[in-house]
Amino acid sequence: MTGEKFTLMQYSVSAILGLIDAEDFVIPEIQRPFVWKRSQVRDLIDSLYNGYPTGYIITWKNPDVKTKDGGKANGKKVLIDGQQRVTALMAAIAGKEVLDDDFNKDRIKIAFNLLAEDETKSFAVQDASHLKDKRWIPDISVVFDTEFDSFDFAMKYCEVNEGIKPNEVNKAVTALKGIANRQIGVIELDAALDIDEVTEIFIRINSKGTALSQSDFVMSKMAADTIHSGSLMRKTVDYFCHLAVKPDFYSQLTHDAEFQASKYADKIKWLAKDYDDIYDPDYGDMLRVSFMHQFRRGKLADLVSLLSGRDFVTKEFREDIVEESYGKLDAGIMNFINQYNFSQFVMAIKGAGYVSSKLLNSRMTLDFVYTLYLMLLDDPAIPNVQIKRYVQKWFVLSTVTSRYIGSPETQMDRDMRTIGEKGFITFLADVEASALSETFWTVTLPQNLETSSVNSPAFNTFLAAQINMNCNSMLMNGTKVADLITISGDVHHIFPRSYLKNNGVDNKTKYNQVANYIYLDTQVNKAISDDAPNVYFGKVLNQCDGGNIVLGNIADRDLLATNLEENCIPQNIMNMTVENYDEFLTERRKMMAALIQKYYERL
Structure with missing residues (x-):
């Protein structure tokens, strides 16, 4: 029998919000668009008010890495599941702004009717009618503010709602404020668990059974890091991917003072005028390419371990590995977002005849070939004038043979290791001989x-x-x-x-x-x-x-x-x-x- 792989705890809503303010709980996607509908926020508040269960929150504690002085840096807890619920609480109760689909900051305000005879109609997403109707508290976040005065509120409420007694108002307000004391179950996963185990636990607990992607874990790790600029790198990944699809978003990005002061801002502003859709990467693609060409590994799960400081040999966690890994990832991201690199790669794909995104079947193939392009830039055996040609040949070969369709990460990992051992030219010749035989052209391809x-x-x-x-x-x-x-x-x-x-x-x-x-x-x-x-x-x-x-x-x-x-x-x-x-x-x-x-x- 193995030991427990998690700890089950109960936290009040106010405690969870306090832990987030203290940055002990980290929401990795807080800078990404909030995907819940406003009605879902209303339903969550209603469930808490009525004492209904709202599901578990799953956290995964970052490992305590060894520092240079021999001590340990305490790891923060990253929210693996429950991000939308926690963000909804921050929006409705703490009055925090969230980002909409266009990355614009917005408030989600939930109104509360103290006099509702039907309890199922006590809450609503605020609209103009709730501002006019004096029976409603238009925004419940004011009740949870530390400056809120219950007595003063009750008196003013009774002045505009005849026939209502202050004690009735106090009773209703007390019930509303009771939401802050509602308990939410938190499952804290052991820091020593690897990604596969965390994913398996997530699937078994989550009724939807939706597996987390390895890129989600990477983004979580980056969001939890404030020492090595990990959170800023994560923001760069988000912004680049959003700009690639919607260049007009750049006007919103300029409002982010922290990002504009970083070295990354100037490197991605070219996307504001780029409307090509041949390669519009999502954050999984961008992380994969940035990781693979720097670390020469194909499995993104390894990056999570490296960003945690894991030594694959001793199994311990060390700060120097964390520092080195973030340094390499930073270099990878900078290479990825470089306008010349990105444009030359897209030009190579279009030069091969793939002039429209509807001709492209596999994003994984594009990911590996961009990785290959960045690798060949550092290969002294390949003249720069030949890089595009080799990239084109490998892209066509990979596409027509569906090389990265089944178990792509395993194949990518194997290919990079073989390229490292043999060199790309020898590797290409070997693959051509085995994969593009005369039988392939005359029998398999037809x-x-x-x-x-x-x-x-x-x-x-x-x-x-x-x-x-x-x-x-x-x-x-x-x-x-x-x-x-x-x-x-x-x-x-x-x-x-x-x-x-x-x-x-x-x-x-x-x-x-x-x-x-x-x-x-x-x-x-x-x-x-x-x-x-x-x-x-x-x-x-x-x-x-x-x-x-x-x-x-x-x-x-x-x-x-x-x-x-x-x-x-x-x-x-x-x-x-x-x-x-x-x-x-x-x-x-x-x-x-x-x-x-x-x-x-x-x-």
């Missing part, structure tokens, strides 16, 4: 294209290949595939869907095969309508032989042959009907795979 998913990595890589090779769209010389994807265009069917359904191919996964997909100009698609390929290509052949142009803009047979080739469409398409559909799919998959191979080898 099989991967046998899907109806427009988001399949193989199909998106095919589109990227067409973009990279500057291919024209079908039947439109001069209109590029890139234009249709980024400006105006959509995926359509070479064998029209209605045509196939009307002729017996009514299985959705059959007529929606990606080998039947193509980006088409809208007018071309309308002109094709529901015609069979032999019908609409017959019109194109007619215009090539001197007839009027009625479909697309190609009026030359040689140009038509080239157009079909760059779209991987068999030359005999102009003779095909529904009877040839399966033959068409098989042949086009082979052609698409061959184009991807050609594209990869010329990168």
